[in-house]
Amino acid sequence: MTLLYTEVEEELRAAVRGLLADRCPPAAVLKRAESDPYDLGLWKTLAGEIGVAGLLIPEEHGGAGASASEVAVVLEELGRGVAPVPFFTSSVLATRALIQAGAGDLLERLADGSATAALVVSFAASSYQPLRGGSVRVADGGERLSGTVTGVAGADVADLLLVPVDGGLYAVQGAEVRVVPSLDLTRPVATVTLDDAAATRLGDVDLAQVLLFGAGLLASEQYGVAQWCLDTTVAYVKERHQFARPVGSFQAIKHRLADLWLDVVRAKAAARNAAAEASEASEASAAVSAAVAQAWNAGVAVRVAEEALQLHGGIGMTWEHPLHLYLKRAKASEIALGTPGDHREALASLADVPGPEGGQQ
Amino acid sequence: MDETRLKERVAALLSEHDPAGDRLEFLRARFDAGLAWVWFPEGLGGLGLGRDLQQLVEHELAHTPQLDVGVQGIGLGMAAPTILAFGTPEQRRRFLRPLWTGEEIWCQLFSEPGAGSDLATLATRAVRDGGEWVVDGQKVWTSGAHHARWAILVTRTDPDVPKHRGMTYFICDMHAPGVEVRPLRQITGEAEFNEVFLTGVRLSDDLRLGEVGDGWRVAQTTLMNERVAIGGAPVRRGGGMLGPVLSTWRERPELRTHDLHQRLLSLWVEAEVTRLSGARLREQLAAGQPGPEGSGMKLSFARLNQVLSGLEVELDRDLGYDDWTFRRSDTVDFYGRGPGYRYLRAKGNSIEGGTSEILRNIISERVLGLPSEPRIDKDVPWKDLPR
Numbered sequence: 138m139t140l141l142y143t144e145v146e147e148e149l150r151a152a153v154r155g156l157l158a159d160r161c162p163p164a165a166v167l168k169r170a171e172s173d174p175y176d177l178g179l180w181k182t183l184a185g186e187i188g189v190a191g192l193l194i195p196e197e198h199g200g201a202g203a204s205a206s207e208v209a210v211v212l213e214e215l216g217r218g219v220a221p222v223p224f225f226t227s228s229v230l231a232t233r234a235l236i237q238a239g240a241g242d243l244l245e246r247l248a249d250g251s252a253t254a255a256l257v258v259s260f261a262a263s264s265y266q267p268l269r270g271g272s273v274r275v276a277d278g279g280e281r282l283s284g285t286v287t288g289v290a291g292a293d294v295a296d297l298l299l300v301p302v303d304g305g306l307y308a309v310q311g312a313e314v315r316v317v318p319s320l321d322l323t324r325p326v327a328t329v330t331l332d333d334a335a336a337t338r339l340g341d342v343d344l345a346q347v348l349l350f351g352a353g354l355l356a357s358e359q360y361g362v363a364q365w366c367l368d369t370t371v372a373y374v375k376e377r378h379q380f381a382r383p384v385g386s387f388q389a390i391k392h393r394l395a396d397l398w399l400d401v402v403r404a405k406a407a408a409r410n411a412a413a414e415a416s417e418a419s420e421a422s423a424a425v426s427a428a429v430a431q432a433w434n435a436g437v438a439v440r441v442a443e444e445a446l447q448l449h450g451g452i453g454m455t456w457e458h459p460l461h462l463y464l465k466r467a468k469a470s471e472i473a474l475g476t477p478g479d480h481r482e483a484l485a486s487l488a489d490v491p492g493p494e495g496g497q498q
Numbered sequence: 499m500d501e502t503r504l505k506e507r508v509a510a511l512l513s514e515h516d517p518a519g520d521r522l523e524f525l526r527a528r529f530d531a532g533l534a535w536v537w538f539p540e541g542l543g544g545l546g547l548g549r550d551l552q553q554l555v556e557h558e559l560a561h562t563p564q565l566d567v568g569v570q571g572i573g574l575g576m577a578a579p580t581i582l583a584f585g586t587p588e589q590r591r592r593f594l595r596p597l598w599t600g601e602e603i604w605c606q607l608f609s610e611p612g613a614g615s616d617l618a619t620l621a622t623r624a625v626r627d628g629g630e631w632v633v634d635g636q637k638v639w640t641s642g643a644h645h646a647r648w649a650i651l652v653t654r655t656d657p658d659v660p661k662h663r664g665m666t667y668f669i670c671d672m673h674a675p676g677v678e679v680r681p682l683r684q685i686t687g688e689a690e691f692n693e694v695f696l697t698g699v700r701l702s703d704d705l706r707l708g709e710v711g712d713g714w715r716v717a718q719t720t721l722m723n724e725r726v727a728i729g730g731a732p733v734r735r736g737g738g739m740l741g742p743v744l745s746t747w748r749e750r751p752e753l754r755t756h757d758l759h760q761r762l763l764s765l766w767v768e769a770e771v772t773r774l775s776g777a778r779l780r781e782q783l784a785a786g787q788p789g790p791e792g793s794g795m796k797l798s799f800a801r802l803n804q805v806l807s808g809l810e811v812e813l814d815r816d817l818g819y820d821d822w823t824f825r826r827s828d829t830v831d832f833y834g835r836g837p838g839y840r841y842l843r844a845k846g847n848s849i850e851g852g853t854s855e856i857l858r859n860i861i862s863e864r865v866l867g868l869p870s871e872p873r874i875d876k877d878v879p880w881k882d883l884p885r
Contacts, residue, residue, distance in 0.1 A: 140778040141785065371866050386869040391862035398861055399794040406774035432767045481763040488736070490747060490766055493754040 140409040146210045152187050153214040163459035166219055170322040170462065175294045180222040184250025190228045191248035198241045199248035205350075209357035209412035216361025219323045219462045225358060226291025226324075227253045230351045231299055237347065238306040238340030243297065255295035256347070257312070257329050259288040263475030264349035264424075265483055273302050273331060282309055282336045288326045289314075290473075298329065299339075306342040310335045321469035323462055346420075352474040353411035353427030359438040360408040362467050363401050366438075366445040369460070370394065373449055390448065397441050404437045425487045432480040438467035499547055501554060507545075508533060508558040517562035524563050525599040533559070534598045538582060542594050550784040566600055568829025569645060573597045573604030577650050580720045584667070584708040593648070593669070605646035607637040607670055607694055608717065612885060615856050617652070617721075618661045618714055619875075619883065622696060624653035624668065631655075631668065631706070633676075633699040639850070641830065643679045643692040646672045650720060652713050657881040664880050665713030669705045676700070686842045687822035690830055721852065732780065733773050738799075739806040739833060740769045742840065746813060753813050765806055772798045793865060797857045800847035803832060807841040 142150070160179050169176065184190035189211050194200020201207075208229060215224055227247065231254035235244050246252040259270025273284030282300055292298060292314045300307045311334045319325035371394060374385030384390055411430035414423045442464040446453040453460050471477065485492055499507075515527040528534055529543045536551050538544025567574065574597070581593055596602040613620040622635025633653060643649070649670040656664035670677070676699040681689035708716040736744055747754065747762065775798070779791045820836035832843060848854040862868045875883055 139781060140774065141781050371868065375868065382872070383869050385862075386871055388859070388871055391866075391868050392855070392858040394866055394868065395797075395858035395861040398866060399797060402791050402794055403768075403771040403775045403798070406778045407771045409778065410774050429767055429770050432764075433771045481760075481767060484763055484766065485759070488766060490744065490759070490763060491751070491754075492759045493751075493756055 138413045140406055140413065142210065142409075143206075146207055149187075149189075149207060150210045150214055153183070153189070153211055154217075156182060156187065157214060157218040157220055161218060161220055163219065163462065166221055166323060167459045167462060169221070174323055174325055175221045175223065177294065179220070180224075180253070181250060183222055183224070184228070184253075189224060190250040190253075193228065193232050193236070194244050194248045195236070198244040200244065204412075205354060205415040206409070206412045209354055209408060212354055212357040213361035213364070213408070216358035216466075217365040219362070219365075219459075219466050221323045223253050223255070223291040223294050225351070225355070226255050227295065229354055230256045230258075230347060231291075231295075231297075233347045233350050234299055234301065234306055234342050234344075235339070237342045240306070240308075240339040243308070243339070246297075252296040253291075253294060254297040254299055255289065255291040257286050257289055257292065257298050257300040257309075258344065258348070259286055260290040260326055260469075260473045261288045262348060263479055264345040264352060264427075265475060265479055267301075267344040267348055273300055275302050275305075275307075275336075276333065279305075279338055280336060281333050282307060282331045283333050284331055286329045289329045290324050290326050292327045292329050293325065300331070300336065301342050301344045301347075304341055304343075306339045307336040308339055309337075319469070321465045323466055324469065348474055349424060349427050350415055352431050352480075353415045353423065355470060355474055356404070356411050356427070356430035356434040357408040359434040359467065359470055360401070360404045362463050362470070363404055363434070363438045363441040366441045366460070366463050366467075367394070367397055367401050370441075370445040370448050377450075384448075393444060393448070397444055400437045401441060404434045407433045421487070425484070428480040428483050428487060431475060432477045432484065435471040435477045435480075439464075439471050442467040499545060501551070504536070504545075504547070504551060504554060505558060507531060508555060512562075517559075521563040522599060522601065525565075526595070528559070528562070529595050529598050535578075538594075542582070542590055543598050548784075565598070566829075568831075569603055569642060570597075570600050571830075572606050572642060572650075573602070576606060576720045576723050577604040577648070579723045580650060580667075580707065580716060581669075583719050584716050586704075588704070589669070589707065597648075602647040603642060603645045605640050605643045605649045605672070606720070607640060607643075607649045607651040607696075608720075609639045610636060611638055615853055617717070618665070619880070619885070620652060620654060620665070621885075622651075622653045623657075624655050624666060624701075626655075626703075627700075629703050631666075631701045631703065633668075633670070633696045633701060635696050637694040637696070638682065638691075640679075640692045640694050641690055643672065643694050644681070644826065645828075648672060649694075650707070652717050654880065655710055655713075658879050659711075660877055661875065661880040661883065662714045663711055665717070666710050667707045667713040667716040668701055669707055670696075670699070670701060671705065674699050674701065681826055683824055684842075685845065686839055688825050688827045690827045732776065735770060735773060736766075737773075738769065739803045739840070739844070740766065742833065742837070743806050743810045743813065746810065746837075753815065758809065758813055761809060765802065765809065768798075769802055769806070772802060793857060793861050796851065797854055797861075800844075800854055803840075803844040803847050807837065807844045810837040811841045 161176055191200035192203040192208050196202040234256050262269040270288050271286035273282055293316050298309050298312050300309050313330040314327045316325050316327045375383050377384050407430040411426040414426040452458050511531045515524050517524050532545040533555050534543030536545045536547040537549040539546050610620050624631045624633045649672055651668045651670040653666055654664055655666040676697040678695040680693045682691045682693050683689045776795055814837050819838040
């Protein structure tokens, strides 16, 4: 197991970064954020030409059979660009669920990017509380689903909605997807309502495991968000002059940035470790690594985005500067798939650091 | 040389020299076989190989006599790389072998009462007198000075030029007349460090390391190695300062509170990501791509040690202290003794080997490329600086 990047991963990164620089710099993301946040033209190129949609999908179903570490590098770049594409929701969460359910036909449609899927689970749910935000039940002997799920990410651009109920994964028709005004402008959430919707059971799914896998990989996206905020702020304080000096020459500013850099360096290591263990390690070990990466990286992304705003001064508070897209992404991702506090609580048992109650037994 | 041939060399050493026999004889033979530090040149205890191959040697020789890295730490971690980089062939031959075997212990004469973070302002004078130099001044925070045979020493040789330019680096004979070592008692009660007074100490010119006036550049080599040594050691998950806290936590459930639990879990996570960052750094080093992460390791390590040891004292609710007796300690042990000692000793971690503030300056300027503060001391002769 390595915490470094392989050559293949660096090539993949270069391809994704080049495309994003060309097609959706932060200013372009900002411009479409209020009207039509997802850039499906860009997604088509990313998914099909660069082939990111099929990374996790086994080769026998038309995918690349790549490791989670490669997926993580794509997420780093998409985080860095707050790129408005449904990679995480379709190619990570929904794909992982379909692989578990053994739905080969659907995987083939996702692999080349011709279809996009979403897992109908609240983005605020976690492996510890997988049903948070949802209340779906099965009727008619497994042919119909009814209920509501709030806070679903990626559902509005999905061709295929996948609903996990009672250990089974269902493909549904005729669901109502209503996007709500969302904190994260570049990954809005929707309320999905199923009113006796026609459903096909695809197979078994361990939802907690899918969400844990997603949580470990989300740490790479959070690292990418944090790295962009740090880089952009360092560049800004070198340029911005006050008191006839670059503001980045003041020790009060430099020390804050040095501390943030150290947080980001450790976020990179935590993200690499979680990705590596998601592919290779035992489930217990993967659970620790994902919890550690989320407990650390979610907070780091928020902290660096907040500090970036402060260190940009007034311009950071404007709608015109894209920084707020990153702050909103960071803050929403802090809640997604478990808060840092949820993950620390899980570590109490995973790492054998029991609480006071544990002591009274 | 590949791994197989290196293993053969280790086997040859073991067949010719009994590791259960005389300790010193074995260590000397290991040095002469080039198996001391394989990345050093041949003839100087090494084989000119990649540093990553040292692990293999350590593994193969794990059952043989080992170095006392506590007492020899400064020699191995700081003096040796500096002698290798700047020493004459004569100096390398004379000093490296007994340094490595531990026959000669080294200490470091850098900091002064008036020159801490601003080391380059140091005032210990060295004046040339024929083929010798006469040294006068005072050094402080010198660990192991009372065992040491030699010291690495930075002095001022030209007060008329700006401070970074007028320094010269020496190897100081700690047995020379005029060297006086006095213990310096710390807040822990013990004396791990010394003050060293240098009065009319005569050093021959062949003890000079590097050119006259080039002492700052030589000292940088020493200091970079010091930071790697302090922050770079591998730690296992739950190890380091976390180890004693977790033991108490698990063994004494009656001490646990919700507040301490929340804080401990946060620190557990921070310690773990710091450990992973260190592992990543070592992987980069082994792959021959040293990254800038190194400068951050000591900073993280200092903070974690301080916060964790503070939490441990609070967890223990013990108002006692193990021992205030004024005594000399032979080696430094950050994790030894009781929680009170660990708490107090850890306060030094953000001061020794570069304060955390200086490390933040280094990170912000050398890694992030931020401009330095405007300075008033760069172009002024040392003798005219306010002090």
